[in-house]
Amino acid sequence: MSEPRSAAAERGREAGTSAGLPVVGIVGGGQLARMTHQAAISLGQSLRVLAASPGDSAAQVAHDVVIGDHTRYADLAGFAAGCTVLTFDHEHVPSEHVRALAAAGHTVYPAADALLYAQDKRAMRERLSALGLPVPEWTPVGSAADLTRFAEKVGWPVVLKAVRGGYDGRGVWPVSAPEQAVRLLESGVPLIAERRVPLRRELAALVARSPYGQGAAWPVVQTVQRDGICVEVLAPAPGLDPDLAASAERLALTVAGELGVVGVLAVELFETDAGLLVNELATRPHNSGHWTIEGSRTSQFEQHLRAVLDYPLGVTAMTAPAVAMANVFGGPAEAAGAPGLDERLHHLAARWPAVKVHLYGKAPRPGRKIGHVTALGTDPGRVRADAAAAAGHLTGGQQR
Ligand SMILES: Nc1ncnc2c1ncn2[C@@H]1O[C@H](COP(=O)(O)OP(=O)(O)OP(=O)(O)O)[C@@H](O)[C@H]1O
């Protein structure tokens, strides 16, 4: 049940917004919060941010910042006190805290029961399997014997994954023999093993769902990873069979509905010769949806806000036939005399005037995701080449 609009506005007034609009609090001050803040401005709001430090990406730009620890209940509860609704920049808030916040009367989206499936890969695999949705063959593993038994069934190599806490490929280990997993298995980290899926490519289906139950889907995209990290997103996924695209959208809306997700849900998918498999879920704006800032009538960040506020959702039509996003990473240690970021940005603006740049205010350490660029056009090959070249240029001449 969402609260009446007037009550939300009343709490907004108490929280001190001049227009009496609701206050959205976001836990985490990363780039997702930063871009959500950007969308909040147009809705007459200023995102309230619980950041770990004043230098965090979103803390640099939002005016309403609380510094605190997202793993401490007291910090979360203090932060929630002035918010109409609470949402997340990441999935690292302990479930019991999310549950306790809701029990204390705070509106939290997504709720703990939905957030769990983005936090815990085992719970996610179990739930999707129970719903009859397609996932790679998998099993929990606690010993070398478990691992060997599973690999003898599905074939080496297999992919070991930390049940919790992985991101950007950290927490994912392909292994070809049990000896390679000894240290991991002994570490006590809860693990699952999956069949290494023969991929045609990776896709993502991005949807949003409101408490009212309204759902909206963006066109299915292709994501390109290097070393387990997303480097490019192509919208719509080039050459995707329309039936497969429709079934991916339906699948994502089904997952959102069944899991009771409120806000944006990204469903990472593997496309195989035998159809689609779900890889992973994220119950928040996602890297695979950054292209929507310019490439869709409603960005994933605005849509996430609309959803958690129980506003009607925005139109998800594309603004151009083809859109490509490329992530920008910190380049190799800067050589003396090499052009700095400002100079590279200047050059990018001259060379690719149609490319849009988003920098996250993060120090460019080698390999760190510090921004992204987006190109729009009519030719999928052209926009992909432009985005990759512009991102590579910002990286410092060496794309990851
Ligand atoms: N079962 C599998 N078979 C083949 N490749 C896989 C498999 N599982 C993962 N991968 C590869 O590893 C990448 C990262 O895996 P996954 O999405 O599970 O990890 P993550 O670190 O949690 O990712 P994210 O950065 O999306 O949070 C996938 O995008 C895919 O390229």
Ligand SMILES: [Mg+2]
């Ligand atoms: Mg992933």
